[in-house]
Amino acid sequence: MPPTPPTPVPPSTERPDTRHPELDRYASEALVHAFVDDQFEAVRAVQAAAPALARAVEAALPRIQAGGRLLYVGAGTSGRLGLLDSVELYPTFSWPPERAKALLAGGPPALYRAVEGAEDDADMGARDLHSLKPTPQDVVLCIAASGATPYVMGALHAAKAIGSLTLGFANNEGAPVAEQADVGVTLNTGPEVISGSTRLKAGTAQKIALNTFSSSLMVKLHKVYGNLMVDVKATNAKLRRRSVALTVTATGRSEAEATAAVDAADGSVKCAILMLRHGLDAHSAAQALARVDGSLRKALGE
Known part of the structure; x- marks a missing residue:
């Protein structure tokens, strides 16, 4: 009789949090504390990834100085956070919108509701990236909490084939998106209070990491004087x-x-x-x- 294959070990972001097996029984104050306190793990995860983020900034700088763009790719929460980071660069730093583009699995409708099967389509990720006509000067930020989302991996492989700089953001150690990117940023946030809900601290860590990366890059590009955002675009x-x-x-x-x-x-x-x-x-x-x-x-x- 053939041996029984081992049960696959789920990534840490998908495992139940052993600290809160009775979460649904918590009183309101304890429930709120459980969610809020867990967010500190997001900060610690980004602190541990600071050296990788610094490498990402240094690798991206010459490409952007040469006229490259920031191209964000993600699905679900990760894709929406990438889009958020891209659109905020214009009012904050007068960064041209055409030099910060975001791809979200499923396209614009996925901003408001999940598009069935979109994140599982690697070919679509590659096609969507090619639609932006990427060049070797571009910097492609591939964001996936699991670190293996097919849509994101498809875009990553397409970007690498063109010679664009790839930055992989993941919330699990050993994730393909981080290991196969030119610079990998692992935000090891561990299990969520609600098992698998990576819109929680995994999403918070991604938001901090993306803010940190893009803001650091803008400082290097002379968008800040001292700590004053002197390239602000007065849109209101x-x-x-x-x-x-x-x-x-x-x-x-x-x-x-x-x-x-x-x-x-x-x-x-x-x-x-x-x-x-x-x-x-x-x-x-x-x-x-x-x-x-x-x-x-x-x-x-x-």
């Missing part, structure tokens, strides 16, 4: 007020002077700061920034 009244406040902070000038400078610079905080600090007009300030790849610190001679 709140961000317009922030633009003026940033200019006041960086120059020590009055709100009225800062407002006038921001208006004259067509909303550019960098130009407004340079105008007030060096007595330049808006055109001259823009030219000075262009000569130093947008580095306000260099334009100020610091």
Whole structure:
């Protein structure tokens, strides 16, 4: 009689959390504490992955400086988090939307509800990536809590064949998406309070990791002066007020002077700061920034 094959060991994100076998019996306060306290594991997982995130930033920087794009790929929660990170780069850093694209298994309808079978289609992942016409300068962020989602793996293999830089984000050790990417980022968050619900701390860890990666990259690209987000795009009244406040902070000038400078610079905080600090007009300030790849610190001679 042939031996019985071993039972496959589920990934850690799919295993029941042994700390909470009676979760459905908890009083409300204990229930809330169970969810909130477990989120600290997400922070610890990203802290452990910090060296890998730093490698990802260093590997991505020259490609992006050469004109490459950030292309995010994911399914379900992972895909929605990738999309969120991509769209927030424009208002925060004036990063061109055409240089931050996100692919979600199942397309736009999957933003609101699961599209049956979409995440299991590796060929679709490859096709969707090819639709963006990737180049070797592009950076492809492949995000999967399990680390083996076929849609994401299909996009990963297609990106590697083209020569794009691939970054693999997973929440399980030894996951294919992290091991086969050029730089793997493993966010080992372990079992969820609700077994398998990776929208919980696994999703939180992904959000932190993606924020950390993209924000670090933007700092390296001179989108920040000190710790001021001086490339903010004032797309609403709140961000317009922030633009003026940033200019006041960086120059020590009055709100009225800062407002006038921001208006004259067509909303550019960098130009407004340079105008007030060096007595330049808006055109001259823009030219000075262009000569130093947008580095306000260099334009100020610091």
